[in-house]
Amino acid sequence: MGWLKKLGKLVFFGTLLSILVVIGFYFYVKDDLPTEDLIRDVKFQIPMKVYTAEGELISQFGEKRRTPVLYSEIPQELKDAIIATEDSRFYDHFGIDPIGIVRSAIAVISTGRKAQGASTITMQLARNVFLSLDKRWMRKIKELYIALHIEQIMSKEEILTLYLNKIPFGNRAFGIGAAAQVYYGKDISELTLPQLAMIAGIPKATTRYNPIRNPDLAKWRRNVVLGRMHTVGAIDTATFEEAKSAPITAKLHGAKITAPAPYVAEQVRKEMVERFGLEAAYTEGFKVFTTIKGDAQIAARQAVRSNIHAYDERHGYRGPSRYLWDAENLDTTSEAGAEWSSEKIVKHLSRIKNYGDLVPAVVTNVMEQQIYVLVKGGNVEIIDWDNLKWARPYISDTKQGDAPETASQIVKEGGLVWVREDESGNFRLGQKPTVSSSLVAMNPNNGDILALVGGYDFSHNQYNRVTQAKRQIGSNIKPFVYSGALDNGATLATLINDAPITKWEKNSVWRPSNSPETYNGPTRVRRGLAESKNVMAVRLMRTMGVDKTVDYLTRFGFSKADLPSNETISLGSAALSPLSVVTGMSAFANGGFLVESNLIERIENVAGDTVYQATKMVANLEETVNLEETFKSPSAEMPAPRVISTENAFLISEALNSSIWGGGTWSKGNGWNGTSWRARAIGRRDFSGKTGTTNDAADTWFTGFNASIVATTWVGFDAPGRPLGRTTFNSNLGNNEQVSGAEAGATTALPGWVTFISQISDSIPLANREIPEGIVSVRIDRKTGLLSRKTDHTTEFEYFIKGTEPTKYVDEFSPITIDEEKDLIDEEEGIF
Template sequence: MNLLKRLLQLILLCTTLGLLTLFGLYYYVKSDIPSVKVLKDVQLQTPMQVFTRDGKLINQFGEKRRIPVKINDIPEPLLQAFLATEDNRFYDHFGIDPIGIVRSFIVLVSTGEKKQGASTITMQLARNFFLTREKAYIRKVKEIFIALHIERLLNKDKILELYLNKIELGHRAFGIGAAAQVYYGKELHELSLAQMAMLAGLPKAPSALNPIRNPQRAKLRRNVVLGRMLTEGYISQTQYNEATQAPITAKRHGAEIELYAPYISEMVRAYMVKTYGEDQAYNSGFKVYTTVESNIQAAAQQALIDNLHAYDMRHGFRGPEAQYWQAEESPWSATQILERLKQVREIDPLRAGVVTALEEQSATVLLKDGASITIPWAGLNWARAYITERRQGLPPKQASDILAPGMQIWVREKDQSWMLSQLPQPASALVSLDPQSGRIKALVGGYSFQQSQYNRAVQAKRQVGSNIKPFIYSGALESGYTLSTIINDAPINHWDKSMGVAWRPKNSPDVYSGPIRIRRALAQSKNVVSVRLLRGMGLNAAADHILKFGFNNEDIVRSESLALGSASLTPLEMARGMSAFANGGHLVETYFIEKLTDSYGNLLGAAQPLTVCTEEEWEVDQYTCAPRIISEQNAFLIADAMKSVVWGGGSWKHKTGWSGTGWRAQALKRKDLAGKTGTTNNSVDTWFTGFNRNVLTTVWVGFDDPGKSLGRAAYNANLGKQQVVGAEAGATSALPGWVQFMRAALKDEPLAPIEPPPGLVSVRIDLKTGLLSERNDHTSRFEHFERGTAPTKYVLDTGSSTPFEEQLPDTEELF
């Protein structure tokens, strides 16, 4: 009894001393223990992701890769793998595991080394959030007390969820969601048992045990995890055998980009950083859904690339990037070639290669990836020599006229065949909007973001040429002109006293039709008519009217050159202004972010654009309506006149037919399209803007050097009748890219014509005089007028009508 009594006293004493020690340690470290309440609303450092409107990932920004997942979305075998390996009694203990602590103490006493940590998942969570990985006794004490606090604050599932989303797993992957993507390019539910076990083995040493850096050590660790799962009864012997025999399949994966659209995603990044600051923007897990549609954005990017290559090809081949060996030297081996090609940075869609052999009309090329390809004659015959932007050499007759073995060249694949290629020298931009709301449907700022991050769609202010004319004609209609008003298309000579010279604006080509209706003058982009209309309105009145379309005052030059397009605008500004003609006269605000969510998909904000409203909707809630800047009748009349830019007029049967400058858009075979070409002096800037009621697109092509001409292209006998020849202009440089894009954007879309609004009348007029006509033949047509503005006099019926001078279909305007 005395022995038992002494033993109980000893136990009581030890317990008392232990409790006193525990309390002493607690009060010693209490001031260093952080509050764990932040874990209730913790924001893990998660990168910002940018998506298309339909949910395709287009970019990711942030220092850490993390894809937060909810506990209910984690496959059970993956949970079991972590529990079996890290803390199998997790759901039974209260934050610390006494058995594990005793085991660790025994190892320390017997070996003198801290080989075993005894940390529970809760303790690891405490360390990951609040402490360092330093193996120190005082850190372990803090870890224990923080873990006890965490267990009082959160339930077990929440603790496990935070742990699995927080842990570092190598290659900048934090959390199991990111690790699955980085190592396997998969979501969690797509992982095999062996892959899940591999992830569960990483927390011990994510750098040393990851399967990319050390596949053999990683495999051994994976099998240890599988062994623990077998011991705990989570898997069967058969599953264990199959998983341990599975090969190592991990390799490094980037973010699963589904559509690479760098110009629009960079706009998002800049906006988010400006709005939220760098730290919050990059690490708060924002998911930004843009307004662009993936299929339309992809079509825009491809159209811009193809259009620039088409320009570049008709202006000739500028030669190889380098010559690895000369004809009199021994050819390099494949190993030597590939070693040199490693240093070449490829720019999509171009591939680097070296010519290794030539046949009469084909070339064999070794690519950077080691593949050997053949370029057929159809991929070579365009490559006459480039001399200047305005001159090209003779068409080649055989491959040796173009290439020689040892040349390092660029190639690209088109229509499942290889083509000789080169990096295009001009630049381009494309913007497509929903004119009813201002939503950006597609935006491309250049050929390659790798080559240049300069976003020409929103940053490049370039002279707009004849793209300004619809705004001038709109002002003319407000000043009393009509689409049937006759203006004299004749040369202008205006003496400028200040300059001491005469200003002589010219048409391009330098052809004049005499008296001409305004509709046809706009369709054929008659420069002198535009100047006469500007004078008729008054310069300031015209400039003030143009400013209604949302342009900046400093960009609208108040001189008569304004009529010819001396204003400088960005493609986005042009698209926004033109939208008024497509939407009935409203100024919409363009926007590129549809909505913003947190990392779990909870909505944080959504776009609330001002939209086009009816008069009744305006009276009910004008604050959600885009402001009206011109009348609905004015907008329709200009849009209808712009249809003549595409479809022309007159009667080809009776030899009075004429084409508008945008006749190439007829290839789309849609009667709901309107548009306007634009070319500045010396073909420096070229434009085309075209639309129906639902889609409006602007394309610009030019050199980044604002004074460099796009030149002209001579006929290439190798290429047939469909090639573009002559001076570069809006109709030849910009319009083909617009046609290619709109073919994709309008595919399967019903016709969306702009319907005549109330307040208009339609009467038959004489094509020559613009007066009323009683004839029902090729000499007349129906024309729209605002009520009260239609002509009141009839043309004298002489039985004949003198046709205008015929205008050939391939005529282009200069301005």
């Protein structure tokens, strides 16, 4: 009896002491425990995602990849796998599993090592969300109290959902939604049982059981998970055996990007960081919907790349990057001098990153007019003569070697080369381009950027030539100068002297000349702009004066600091960004309004609430513009300021339409082409356009537009001032396969624009050219611009702003000869 009394006292005081210890520890750590509000408001670090206007993913930013899922979206098989493996008594305990603790303690006593864990899912959640991962006793005590606290506040479904969305799965994936994407490139609902079991096995040790790093261990762990599911009755024997034998299918997947636009993504990232700060932008799960159209963006990227390749190929082949072995002097006794094995080549190529559309390859066999290449990834491909014959030697930017007759004149075996697929899916010999290009397209009615490509390959060069590069604009400035002249009394029929200019200033002389250096004498303004006559632009600018011209150009959004205060401004000496050019040119497309470029349509938070909605400057807000749904958006709107009259915008657009379609009658001997005639390839009469070329063709431009879209392309070297050079005719290619001669806006930049517009033409509304009320049309004589009573090929109809049309008929006027004209020109202005 005495022994029993002592035992009873021991149990009593032991229990009392345990209760006091528990209470004491509780008050000791009480202040460190999370509140109910904090537990219920656990925030995930969710990356920012950037989308097109249609909702296609462009990119995502954030250290942790996470895609939260609801309890109802979690596959039952995954719930079963996690519970069977991590906490089989999850629905029975109160946050702490006494049975599990006892079982773990017995295992430690019997084996001398920790063979089983006693942490419940709730305890793991407490550790992952509110505590560090160190192994101190105090952390474990806090973990117990937090687990108890969580169980009092949240339901089992809420706990399991939070746990599966929060825990790490390796490779920067947090939560099952991200894990499914990272390892299988699918939504969690699309995974098979073996794949779900694989994911369920990773949290035990994210590195050790990672299917990418340790596939064998990961498979063993997956089968352990399947075994536990079988043991608890979640799956039957047949299902278990089938799943256990399934192969490992996990591969590392990035974000499922369906609309690649890295320059757009980077522009958005900068704006989001400025707006919300770095940490919030990267972790609060913002969804940024841009104005980018997916089909237009893809077309723009391909147009830029194909145009760069076209330039690069016509200037010649610079040869393989290097030779891995010397095919003509093989040394079979030396590993360094011997021909490489396929395995060695494949391993070497695997370490070389692709470059845009270009893939590394090694030449393994050279035939007379074809070569065999081993391409990165291990496939052997044939490059036929049609995809080789362009590769005459590059000598300089202005000189190319003779056209090759055989493949051996181009490459030899062992050459490390770049290849790309052509439009037919055949491989073509290529090379890393040295030239650069950009393209930006905008809705001229509200400033929405529809496509933006800042260079050939963002992963190798992040410099955005659309927004960051300011390059001399060349003749793309002329529409703005001519617009000022129309506001200063000129008309499209006004005669300007197309003749050389010489201007002396102290000890220097300035002689602007046409390109090519042909001069027509008195020429109408429409034709002068369409044919991009330099001397006519200078003379028109002189009617306004330099200062007035500079002030006028600022109407179109150009900064005065970017506009030189001298006469070269009329020829495009101003350095402007493509984004500013496309914005300014929008005024001619939309009837005279200055819109602001806009890339972000709206921003949503993680809950789907809109936290930012773009307010757009809209042209013709009072007169609703009728555009197809493709180019509409439901954002807030306000009227864009009018900067030129509707009539002025119409007349400039008309002249720029002539830049594409020309004028006169070829059969009667008075036909002529504008500099943009290659744009006829798109088969659209409703487009207007203007080429631009600077001195020595260091910068080449083309801007084309109708009422629904305006797009600008630029091509040049990143090193300012380096000429684009010229090419000679390649005898291996037909006339329709090449462009030769000096590089210029018409031959270098315009083809990229044509490729872009051609690909999306069906989605661009056909614009009816409505004549403004303030415009009249009268028949004029083609030579003099005066009224004519004739109706033959010597006359045409021309548009005028009411009150500016000519009042004299041509038969009342004696034509002026070039010699007589010299006596009539005041200070070489040449305005008639």
